[in-house]
Amino acid sequence: MQVVTGEEMREMDRHAMDDLGMKEELLMENAGRQAAHALEKKSAPAAGMKTAVLIGKGNNGGDGFVLARVLQEKGWNVDTLLLSDADAFQGAALYHKDLYERCGFTWEYWSEKKSERIRKEYTLIVDAMLGTGVKGELRQPFKEAADVLKKAEGTVAAVDIPSGVPSGEDPVPETAVQADVTITLQCPKISAYLQPASRFYGEVEAVDIGLPGKALRKEREKKQLWTGQDAAGTLERRSGDAHKGDHGRGLLIGGSAAMPGAIQMASKACLYSGAGLLTAAFPSSAAAVPAGAPPEVMMLPLQEENGYFSREVQTDDLSADAYDAVAAGPGMGRGKGAEVLVKQLVEQAEGTLLLDADALYFLPEHIEALQQRRQPVVLTPHPGEMARLAGVSVGEVTQRRFSLSRETAVRYNCCIVLKGPHTLVTMPDGTQTINTTGNEALARGGTGDILTGMILGMILKAQEIQPAVSNAVYLHGLAADLAVQHEFDSYAMASTDIISYLPPAFRSIISSL
Numbered sequence: 001m002q003v004v005t006g007e008e009m010r011e012m013d014r015h016a017m018d019d020l021g022m023k024e025e026l027l028m029e030n031a032g033r034q035a036a037h038a039l040e041k042k043s044a045p046a047a048g049m050k051t052a053v054l055i056g057k058g059n060n061g062g063d064g065f066v067l068a069r070v071l072q073e074k075g076w077n078v079d080t081l082l083l084s085d086a087d088a089f090q091g092a093a094l095y096h097k098d099l100y101e102r103c104g105f106t107w108e109y110w111s112e113k114k115s116e117r118i119r120k121e122y123t124l125i126v127d128a129m130l131g132t133g134v135k136g137e138l139r140q141p142f143k144e145a146a147d148v149l150k151k152a153e154g155t156v157a158a159v160d161i162p163s164g165v166p167s168g169e170d171p172v173p174e175t176a177v178q179a180d181v182t183i184t185l186q187c188p189k190i191s192a193y194l195q196p197a198s199r200f201y202g203e204v205e206a207v208d209i210g211l212p213g214k215a216l217r218k219e220r221e222k223k224q225l226w227t228g229q230d231a232a233g234t235l236e237r238r239s240g241d242a243h244k245g246d247h248g249r250g251l252l253i254g255g256s257a258a259m260p261g262a263i264q265m266a267s268k269a270c271l272y273s274g275a276g277l278l279t280a281a282f283p284s285s286a287a288a289v290p291a292g293a294p295p296e297v298m299m300l301p302l303q304e305e306n307g308y309f310s311r312e313v314q315t316d317d318l319s320a321d322a323y324d325a326v327a328a329g330p331g332m333g334r335g336k337g338a339e340v341l342v343k344q345l346v347e348q349a350e351g352t353l354l355l356d357a358d359a360l361y362f363l364p365e366h367i368e369a370l371q372q373r374r375q376p377v378v379l380t381p382h383p384g385e386m387a388r389l390a391g392v393s394v395g396e397v398t399q400r401r402f403s404l405s406r407e408t409a410v411r412y413n414c415c416i417v418l419k420g421p422h423t424l425v426t427m428p429d430g431t432q433t434i435n436t437t438g439n440e441a442l443a444r445g446g447t448g449d450i451l452t453g454m455i456l457g458m459i460l461k462a463q464e465i466q467p468a469v470s471n472a473v474y475l476h477g478l479a480a481d482l483a484v485q486h487e488f489d490s491y492a493m494a495s496t497d498i499i500s501y502l503p504p505a506f507r508s509i510i511s512s513l
């Protein structure tokens with residue numbers, strides 16, 4: 001499903017109206033009607049149930065008039081409250097206000113005196129005050145109404161977007177409406193996947209308002225949610241007569257005396273994500289040996305210095321060209337040896353390259369070499385590592401996840417996997433997928449190493465990098481979801497427990513094929 005900014009949504013609407021001749025009144029009818037149906041499905045009206053619909057003068061309010069009409073036609077007990085002057089309505093919103101009145105329905109003005117009623121009397125309160133046209137802090141009386149909704153006992157359902165929440169990457173004013181559910185029109189807006197805006201949305205459901213496919217945006221600029229359906233549709237199948245080489249040879253470089261577990265977790269996750277053959281390269285000191293690595297992994301100890309890779313280490317020692325893909329980073333530290341290895345890999349390694357954790361630290365010095373590489377490179381930063389790659393603060397990464405990922409992926413000529421809630425995968429051509437799995441259990445050390453192993457396993461023989469990376473991210477989150485659903489609590493579990501849920505995660509996708 002495509003995800004957009006408010007501006008992109010407006011362009012699509014404009015295209016549908018100006019170039020394809022679709023009437024705005026019709027789009028608004030579809031929008032309000034579909035939003036009403038979505039609410040009907042969520043809450044079949046019980047005896048005595050009262051619904052309030054709060055309406056502003058813009059097109060979001062126009063949607064509200066349609067919704068209030070449709071629900072009343074179905075026998076719902078609805079009070080419609082206007083927050084703008086009746087004379088301020090224009091265009092399609094005015095058309096639907098008039099139609100509402102001509103159908104015999106009434107409205108009254110919002111007033112402070114009604115606050116107590118709003119708090120107590122209504123089972124459902126629909127926020128059709130402001131949509132994608134909002135700018136800055138809410139003005140009165142919207143601000144007061146948003147405040148009342150925060151204390152309301154009933155369910156708050158926003159149409160398109162909670163009033164006051166920007167649709168893009170602008171800061172969210174604290175005055176915005178806090179919804180329990182948001183019925184978003186046609187495409188979810190990107191702020192639904194940004195912090196802190198996402199907490200204002202509650203549950204998000206998208207409804208189809210009938211925009212023709214021709215009006216949807218150009219492929220190159222696409223941002224889309226990556227769902228179980230996408231995973232099932234793109235997971236590459238394994239042939240019954242394949243041999244181990246057909247499933248790819250991977251090389252995983254990392255580990256140190258201080259962090260031998262990183263490579264161990266990454267190795268196991270890689271084997272559980274489809275790799276045919278895996279070699280782990282690590283500093284040779286006894287302490288750095290990943291003792292608990294699965295027996296299937298081939299070991300390649302390399303020259304070491306104080307428990308880290310030695311500065312004398314050469315990629316020739318790795319025979320990196322013998323592999324379909326190479327991943328480096330987990331637990332390797334930022335010593336001279338790691339620096340030398342990363343430089344050599346970026347400049348010389350053929351095949352797909354995946355860089356994570358400490359390997360990312362050195363990349364700002366190698367942008368030119370990355371730009372010249374022909375084989376794909378995947379980077380998996382958390383927000384702190386992304387801040388260093390992009391040369392901005394962590395706060396800016398959080399606020400501008402979409403635009404910054406795009407700028408950085410284009411600049412580095414890399415696929416960037418920006419981790420966090422709704423991990424974002426951005427390709428060097430700017431296309432983006434937003435992950436839909438995962439939970440707070442992933443916020444612990446080691447889950448990044450597991451993801452690196454999984455991505456390596458899945459890109460080894462991938463026809464296309466993007467679906468392989470998006471699927472690894474999806475399955476990683478799904479494994480964490482299943483672990484929490486079936487056995488663990490997100491509090492009381494370790495990252496390695498997530499690996500044990502990779503088989504059921506894969507099975508759930510494969511069984512839906």
Ligand SMILES: NC(=O)C1=CN([C@@H]2O[C@H](COP(=O)(O)OP(=O)(O)OC[C@H]3O[C@@H](n4cnc5c(N)ncnc54)[C@H](OP(=O)(O)O)[C@@H]3O)[C@@H](O)[C@H]2O)[C@@H](O)CC1
Binds near residue numbers: 058063138
């Ligand atoms: N386009 C289409 O075809 C379709 C669009 N659809 C719907 O349209 C919605 C977008 O509609 P929109 O552009 O009319 O904007 P909308 O959010 O209703 O409000 C604009 C008003 O807000 C006001 N205002 C602004 N900031 C404010 C603030 N801080 N505090 C208080 N007021 C503030 C501003 O007032 P002004 O500043 O001009 O006085 C202006 O009057 C979209 O979300 C979807 O629901 C659907 O019907 C499907 C078809």
Ligand SMILES: [K+]
Binds near residue numbers: 060128158159160161
């Ligand atoms: K709204």
